[in-house]
Amino acid sequence: MSPASFSPSGLPASEPAQHRGILARVHMDLPLLTGLLLLCAYGLVILYSASGENLAQMERQAMRLLIAFGAMFFLAQVHPHTLRRWSPWLYAIGVGLLLTVLVTGVIGKGAQRWLDLGFMRFQPAELVKLAVPMMLAWYLSSKPLPPNWKHLLLSLLLLVVPVLMIARQPDLGTAILVGCSGLFVLFLAGISWRLIIALGMLAAAAAPALWYLMHDYQRARVLTFLNPESDPLGAGYHIIQSKIAIGSGGVYGKGWLNGTQSQLEFLPERHTDFIFAVLGEEFGLMGILLLLAIFLFIILRGLYIASQAQDSYSRLLAGALVLVFFVYLFVNAGMVSGLLPVVGVPLPLVSYGGTSLVTLLAGFGMLMSIHTHRKLVPK
Amino acid sequence: MSGDLNFKDYRREGRLFTYRAITAGVLVVMLLGGIVGRMVYLQVVDHEHFTTLAQDNRVKLIPLPPTRGLIYDRKNRLLALNRPAFNLEIIPEMVPELEKSLLELEALIEIRAQDKERFYKLKRQKRRFESIPIKLDISQEEAALFAVNRHKFPGISIKARLTRTYPQKGLMAHVVGYVGRVSLKDLRSIDASNYAGTTYIGKTGVEKSYEDVLHGKVGLQQVEVNVLGKTVRVLEETPPQPGRSLRLNIDMDLQRVALDALGDVNGAVVAIDPRTGGVLAMASKPGFDANPFVEGISSKAYKALQEDPDKPLFNRTLQGAYPPGSTIKPFMALAGLEMEYLELKEKIYCLGFFQLPGHDHKYRDWKKTGHGPMDVDAAITQSCDVFFYQLAHEIGIDKLEQYLKKFRFGEKTGIDLIGERTGIRPSREWKRERYKQVWFPGETVIVGIGQGAFETTPLQLAAATAAIANGGHYLEPRLVEEIVDESTGEVRPSDTREHTIPVNNHNNWDEIRKSMVHVIEGPRGTARHLQNEHYRIAGKTGTAQVFTVKQDEEYDESKISKKMRDHALFIAYAPVEDPQIAVAVIVENGGHGGATAAPVAKLVMDAWLLEDGGKTPQIKHVVAAGETD
Structure with missing residues (x-):
């Protein structure tokens, strides 16, 4: 490995061809990889405390990370053109699987999110998280941008179908994430600001209608979000305890493994959706700022990669994936700190759990592929 | 496209x-930036608020109840102690199948319907992971049976605790009293925080009046709990301060002698050490066993005690108000002498009745034929009524009442027990308040022989007798001799109070005491059968009318029912030369005091003054409390 391979170190500058090292040859982007590894390592430190020093859980999470990084590595090798060709097929498979889940769910008379493949449980929604932005990027990239009305409406249709199917499962969190990924493609494709404002107003108008479509537990979550103290032992309990955990952490935190809210289990779902509160309690504001800094670095690097991409498909896909990653963070942090209602969105790459981990890192694999497969035309 | x-x-x-x-x-x-702003708000601006909330979440305060002090008699024999008892308790959250486990448990140990009822009631009230009793105070056999089968019952265990027990059963119930579970009513009159975790509180007797001494101070344990309320570790502990113990003046043996001496009849005996005011015996018959009250007596048993015509729950020594009858005569005579209405050798001729000037009504003497010429000594010794009718009339009710007040008749003696009755010391004021009527001179006449509205308690009589014996030092009776701190061994004597009775002329007191000796030693003394060769007694017999005999009618004991018969009274102190014990005895419906009450007092004095409780007729030296050797 030549020392030059480390030289870019995340600086937003495209590397000259002669400086490409081993990492670039295996289609890894060093700054992004560094950011992701840092985040995952930080996440494992928090998880060790959040799981109650459960080594078995740590092992499982490490295994998942390994698999997820494997998926990232694999996808980084796939040329963006190939990705583009896969897009409509992946979308079709994804929607087909969603339909299967819905049907079996109806038969099983209950909420169902996964397919039992015998050796593992597979959540089609995770596939759709990638397939939807791929599909929209594929569709729009072949059209002149910004898209016209016809293309826009068709794109929205392509988006709404899987989103509604996921919302029916019901999985509000994933539905929001998938919906956002599609909207981000549209935003990056350059739809006019007037249209964005109009869509926003339409969404606001649709909110009451959405209320009637929601399940009781979803309504309860929204109501609880608006006034958590109204139900301190029921649905509001999560938010109250999580705010207490974060707030009592103060600037420097109570110290690793010393958070009373998390270690004595007052904090519900401390190792999954509410792991952010464990961080806030044990490492304080400083720990949170460090986490957010890593996130910001990854996101900015991702946006830079997107802006350097050489074709519309790559740009739109890369940009949407990065922004969805941010939405994960924002919804999770907002929910845990009582800014947003409780929707089941994990803290990306930190929360304990498998499927979203693989999807997220697979997405970053695509980003790396996009960045490292550029034709380097000397200017 | x-x-x-x-x-x-x-x-x-x-x-x-x-x-x-x-x-x-x-x-x-x-x-x-918005997220960071939110974090700054939560972690910096509102940090303290959330820190408090987090602290409230994790820290639980567990009160550590103090151990209750013990109660001893004067010879350090236990009258009240804390016995370990075993409860069968369940933590419902730790029992996989509660109903099934309960059924299996029932097959092993008898569980009554009321036990289950209480269990389910408590289960609704208690926090999660709290232990709830299913059966209180299980027997040794039941505990052993459960221990063998323990593995079958996860979440069910035997919990040891302390319960109050009174080994002397009925002997001391009126004196020691009993504790019971702290009630809502109790909580209003105490510092509730000091009783957090305390099960029992004194309800009657010494247990009640010395509650603050016996109870001690609650301790506190700060523990860290998890979300399920389970204790994770102890953060801080302030140990409880155990209650202090009490050593009573009462002698258990003397108390037993007193109760036995009363035999099958209802009555009361109070014995006081005239040198200290210490109560040596305080017996009220019939008694009751206080032990069932500790865990809560069944309503059926309680009703039976309450409705018993002999009133076993009633402490006759300080709640029973009886006319003092002739036992008041030494006090009357002393009043006459000290206030100079009477001279020692002055004689009144007793015709068998007394008439107020200008009135026809005859106030009869118990001796129909009359006693003839009577001076003070003869009047006391032979208990002549006419002499005292005349004397009372001469002194007048106002002066008489004031003098009787000095002996605290109609006043609380100030004993360290709650629930004492004052009795009635008749006066113009009393009558105006009670009946809204004026006083008639005839009422003064019968007060002279301790009848009419006059009512005293046996305790008042004993304390007043002690004051005659010691020459005017009225000492408030004390049940508790010392308060003992078992942990440090520190002993504090109970506070005593004296009400001095002014002495005009010592000779008067000497003469009255002599007359009281003549009651026993004189040839015509009403209690001359008490005379013995071992020690000398001074006393006075009395008979209290329950039933008023109509004018010119005969009192025929055999014709009236037992309940209407006169009460027999006797007061005494001994030895005459160095009084060590003053006794008041009342035998309800016992007839004449000399016949039934005096022998009871004799047995008590024998037990106290003679070696081997009177079996060896030899005088012993009794050391008073506080006196060193």
Whole structure:
């Protein structure tokens, strides 16, 4: 490995061809990889405390990370053109699987999110998280941008179908994430600001209608979000305890493994959706700022990669994936700190759990592929 | 798709994307700034508020109840102690199948319906992971049976605790009293925080009047709990301060002698050490066993005690108010002498009745034929009524009442027990308040022989007798001799109080005491059968009328029912030369005091003054409390 391979170190500058090292040859982007590894390592430190020093859980999470990084590595090798060709097929498979889940769910008379493949449980929604932005990027990239009305409406249709199917499962969190990924493609494709404002107003108008479509537990979550103290032992309990955990952490935190809210289990779902509160309690504001800094670095690097991409498909896909990653963070942090209602969105790459981990890192694999497969035309 | 002209401007698209990407980046930074702002608000601005909440979540205060002090008699024999008892308790959260476990448990140990009822009631009230009793105070056999089968019952265990027990059963119930579970009513009159975790509180007797001494101070344990309420570790502990113990003046043996001496009849005996005011015996018959009250007596058993015509729950020594009858005569005579209405050798001729000037009504003497000429000594010794009718009339009710007040008749003696009755010391004021009527001179006459509205308690009589014996030092009776701190061994004597009775002429007191000796030693003394060769007694017999005999009618004991028969009274102190014990005895419906009450007093004095409780007729030296050797 030549020392030059480390030289870019995340600086937003495209590397000259002669400086490409081993990492670039295996289609890894060093700054992004560094950011992701840092985040995952930080996440494992928090998880060790959040799981109650459960080594078995740590092992499982490490295994998942390994698999997820494997998926990232694999996808980084796939040329963006190939990705583009896969897009409509992946979308079709994804929607087909969603339909299967819905049907079996109806038969099983209950909420169902996964397919039992015998050796593992597979959540089609995770596939759709990638397939939807791929599909929209594929569709729009072949059209002149910004898209016209016809293309826009068709794109929205392509988006709404899987989103509604996921919302029916019901999985509000994933539905929001998938919906956002599609909207981000549209935003990056350059739809006019007037249209964005109009869509926003339409969404606001649709909110009451959405209320009637929601399940009781979803309504309860929204109501609880608006006034958590109204139900301190029921649905509001999560938010109250999580705010207490974060707030009592103060600037420097109570110290690793010393958070009373998390270690004595007052904090519900401390190792999954509410792991952010464990961080806030044990490492304080400083720990949170460090986490957010890593996130910001990854996101900015991702946006830079997107802006350097050489074709519309790559740009739109890369940009949407990065922004969805941010939405994960924002919804999770907002929910845990009582800014947003409780929707089941994990803290990306930190929360304990498998499927979203693989999807997220697979997405970053695509980003790396996009960045490292550029034709380097000397200017 | 087909209509597309593929008029794509790649440059423009690239610029547009870059512009949008930058916009998105700015939005991301702004929104992250919002998150940071929220964190600053929670972790810096509101930090203290949330720290308090987190602390409230994790720290639980567990009160550590103090061990209750013990109660001893004067010879350190236990009258009240804390016995370990075993409860069968369940932590419902730790029992996989509660109903099934309960059924299996019932097959092993008898569980009554009321036990289960209480269990389910408590289960609704208690916090999670709290232990709830299913059966209180299980027997040794039951405990052993459960221990063998323990593995079958996860979440069910035997919990040891302390319960109060009174080994002397009925002997001391009126004196020691009993504790019971702390009630809501109790909580209003005490510092509730000091009783957090305390099961029992004194309800009657010494247990009640010395509650603050016996109870001690509650301790506190700060523990860290998890979300289930389970204790994780102890953070801080302030140990409880155990209650202090009491050593009573009462002698258990003497108390037993007193109760036995009363035999099958209802009555009361109070024995006081005239040198200290210490109560040596305080017996009220019939008694009751206090032990069932500790865990809560069944309503059936309680009703039976309450409705018993002999009133076993009633402490006759200080709640029973009886006319003092002739036992008041030494006090009357002393009043006459000290206030100079009477001279020692002055004689009154007793015709068998007394008439107020200008009135026809005859106030009869118990001796129909009359006693003939009587001086003070003869009047006391032979208990002549006419002499005292005349004397009372001469003194007048106002002066008489004032003098009797000095001996605290009609006043609380001030004994260290709650629930003492004052009795009635008749006066103009009393009558006006009670009946809204004026006083008649005839009422003064019968007060002279301790009848009419006059009512005293046996305790008052004993304390007043002690004051005669010691020459005017009225000492408030004390049950508790010392308060003992078992942990430090520190002993504090109970506070005593004296009400001095002014002495005009010591000779008067000496003469009255002599007359009281003549009651026993004189040839015509009403209690001359008490005379013995071992020690000398001074006393006075009395008979209290329950039933008023109509004018010119005969009192025929055999004709009236037992309940209407006169009460027999006797007061005494001994030895005459160095009084060590003053006794008051009342035998309800016992007839004449000399016949039934005096022998009871004799047995008590024998037990106290003679070696081997009177079996060896030899005088012993009794050391008073506080006196060193």
